[in-house]
Amino acid sequence: MRQNNWTWAALVLLALVALGYMLNRQFPGVLNDESSQMRLVHGGLWLTLIASSAIMGWRHNAGLALKQALGWIAIFMVVMVIYGVKEDLMGLGGTLGSRMSSQLTPTKPVQASPGTVYLTRAVRDDHFRVNAVVNGHVTPFLIDTGASDVSLSIEDARRAGINIETLSFTQPYQTANGVTMGARVVLDSIQVGDITVRNVRGSVMRGDAGISLLGMSFLNALGSYEFRGERLILRR
Numbered sequence: 437m438r439q440n441n442w443t444w445a446a447l448v449l450l451a452l453v454a455l456g457y458m459l460n461r462q463f464p465g466v467l468n469d470e471s472s473q474m475r476l477v478h479g480g481l482w483l484t485l486i487a488s489s490a491i492m493g494w495r496h497n498a499g500l501a502l503k504q505a506l507g508w509i510a511i512f513m514v515v516m517v518i519y520g521v522k523e524d525l526m527g528l529g530g531t532l533g534s535r536m537s538s539q540l541t542p543t544k545p546v547q548a549s550p551g552t553v554y555l556t557r558a559v560r561d562d563h564f565r566v567n568a569v570v571n572g573h574v575t576p577f578l579i580d581t582g583a584s585d586v587s588l589s590i591e592d593a594r595r596a597g598i599n600i601e602t603l604s605f606t607q608p609y610q611t612a613n614g615v616t617m618g619a620r621v622v623l624d625s626i627q628v629g630d631i632t633v634r635n636v637r638g639s640v641m642r643g644d645a646g647i648s649l650l651g652m653s654f655l656n657a658l659g660s661y662e663f664r665g666e667r668l669i670l671r672r
Contacts, residue, residue: 543567545629551672553629564668569627571596575648579668583651586638592648593640605642617642626654631672633657
């Protein structure tokens with residue numbers, strides 16, 4: 437019986453992997469950034485746990501299996517709610533739904549009030565990440581206060597409508613991987629939530645630059661920004 441239970445668990449996990457593969461084929465690029473990949477892994481593990489518990493219990497007691505599945509879901513929701521509201525004593529508002537959303541999708545900016553949004557620090561690596569809109573195209577960024585400019589990878593620059601063939605990669609930049617060459621550009625607009633900054637100084641990095649960086653040329657154009665616990669608050 438134990439072997440049959442593990443077989444069911446393996447089949448559930450295999451089905452989730454196949455589902456992730458089909459979604460990536462149907463929506464190319466949706467899993468390109470690390471934050472999306474980690475959310476898929478976390479979600480898959482939770483679904484595997486819940487589904488396996490339900491399947492194994494259903495064969496013995498259907499009612500008990502249903503209670504167990506609902507219990508796991510309730511535990512997951514309670515954990516997310518507790519983690520999401522722990523900063524409330526520090527004075528930042530927002531709806532319960534928004535706070536939960538910021539934990540489930542930390543790259544999504546949460547609207548606290550008109551002209552004020554916040555980002556939640558990623559549990560995985562303690563960094564702040566955001567899916568911003570550059571020249572009308574969604575671009576995943578790592579927030580980097582050590583970067584003077586907004587730095588785009590070649591792939592993200594192309595998606596933002598920049599003609600790579602016309603750029604001159606003559607500007608040296610010091611990165612974590614050493615010195616690399618980049619090309620200076622001016623980005624028409626960068627939008628995070630309802631905050632839009634226009635004519636932002638940026639650079640396109642040659643080679644495999646990894647994730648794009650949202651640097652000080654964007655942050656300094658804001659009215660203010662501050663790090664408050666597990667949140668980065670941006671104000672227009």
